[in-house]
Amino acid sequence: MKEFSKKSLTSLDVAVLVKEIASSLENGFITNVYGVDEDKYLLKVRGVDGRLILLYIQPGSRINVTRYTLQTTHKGKIQMFRKFLRDSQILSVKQYKFERIIIFDLRKGSSRIRVILELIPRGVLVITDENYKILMTSKTLDVKDRTIKIGLKYTPPPTFPDILSESINDLLRALPKKGKLGSVLIRYLGIPPEVVNEVLDEELRNRDIGDVEQDELITTINNIRKFIINVINNPEPVIVHGGNDSYVSFHPFIPQRLWPIDTRFIAFETFNEAVDEYFRALTTFTIMKKEIESIERERERLNKVLSNMLVDYSKTYYKLRELEKLIDVLSRNYQLIDNIVECSSCLLYTSPSPRDLSTSRMPSSA
Numbered sequence: 001m002k003e004f005s006k007k008s009l010t011s012l013d014v015a016v017l018v019k020e021i022a023s024s025l026e027n028g029f030i031t032n033v034y035g036v037d038e039d040k041y042l043l044k045v046r047g048v049d050g051r052l053i054l055l056y057i058q059p060g061s062r063i064n065v066t067r068y069t070l071q072t073t074h075k076g077k078i079q080m081f082r083k084f085l086r087d088s089q090i091l092s093v094k095q096y097k098f099e100r101i102i103i104f105d106l107r108k109g110s111s112r113i114r115v116i117l118e119l120i121p122r123g124v125l126v127i128t129d130e131n132y133k134i135l136m137t138s139k140t141l142d143v144k145d146r147t148i149k150i151g152l153k154y155t156p157p158p159t160f161p162d163i164l165s166e167s168i169n170d171l172l173r174a175l176p177k178k179g180k181l182g183s184v185l186i187r188y189l190g191i192p193p194e195v196v197n198e199v200l201d202e203e204l205r206n207r208d209i210g211d212v213e214q215d216e217l218i219t220t221i222n223n224i225r226k227f228i229i230n231v232i233n234n235p236e237p238v239i240v241h242g243g244n245d246s247y248v249s250f251h252p253f254i255p256q257r258l259w260p261i262d263t264r265f266i267a268f269e270t271f272n273e274a275v276d277e278y279f280r281a282l283t284t285f286t287i288m289k290k291e292i293e294s295i296e297r298e299r300e301r302l303n304k305v306l307s308n309m310l311v312d313y314s315k316t317y318y319k320l321r322e323l324e325k326l327i328d329v330l331s332r333n334y335q336l337i338d339n340i341v342e343c344s345s346c347l348l349y350t351s352p353s354p355r356d357l358s359t360s361r362m363p364s365s366a
Helices: 011-025 078-085 168-173 181-189 193-199 202-206 214-233 271-332 334-350 354-359
Strands: 029-035 041-046 052-058 062-065 088-095 101-108 111-118 125-129 134-137 238-243 246-251 264-267
Touching (some): 011 052, 011 062, 011 088, 011 101, 011 271, 029 078, 041 078, 078 125, 078 134, 168 214, 181 193, 181 202, 246 271
Antiparallel strands (some): 029 041, 041 052, 052 062, 088 101, 111 125, 238 246, 238 264
């Protein structure tokens, strides 16, 4: 099993988590806002009972109340978030439809504002006025379906039919005529894959939707709906243990089909606690992985330097050996070389000069 294969909350996770933490947040006051690394936020909330609550927010990934101490900053856009959120009262916390989107209704003085958190890929954290005009955003976004920018009206991303509130007929109309049933339910109704894999057996998941009778299809959708409602109302939070003190995933229910029969699950009293612990471990794992990768890069660099040094050493050693051989030859033949040099000097000394050769004459004939 791959370590930490789950990186973000599903729509079911959001539904369970919002129901669980909303009561402790509602009517509380945001006393401060901090940054945690890049595009991660920590809201300090004073609950109605006076208890301090630390709400961790990471657009595109997760939200949860954390009990861990985090290194924070006030740089970047944090000052602007503080301007709008500090001393505001949280009136309500709700999930938008059955989506990975959470909407906070706030009151700041006499004004009403909203905080919208998207946990979808490329999701944003947005502050709007009561008419959804964007006052602040974690990042500007300009894509095919919408533009997120200060001053514009907030537009949510394209959404799926709400399986919890829409009629069966509306849900059926959203489905295509072809495709594996499991994939179709995920792609067209936005049902989390882990829910589809838990509720449907493998044969039904892999059957073409065109081969599924309408009554069976209706029964399947109703079974999924009942499963989701039951999990929201009666969660049984667990973390999937991967061995070697690592985690694989987390769920608000105890899986029966998702994992091998010998899989170990760690149970938690609340889903928030499971999410907090899982992402604490994931953060530690990510930091250690980056440090190991940095060490590996440095090791490769040093190996390359050492390899080059060995090549240079080999070349230098070869030249040294050649010089030693030359010195040995010179040493063993020193007397001979000295005699040759001496003879050469004598010849040069006794030889006639070029001028003498040019003035000499051949003897004339008688």
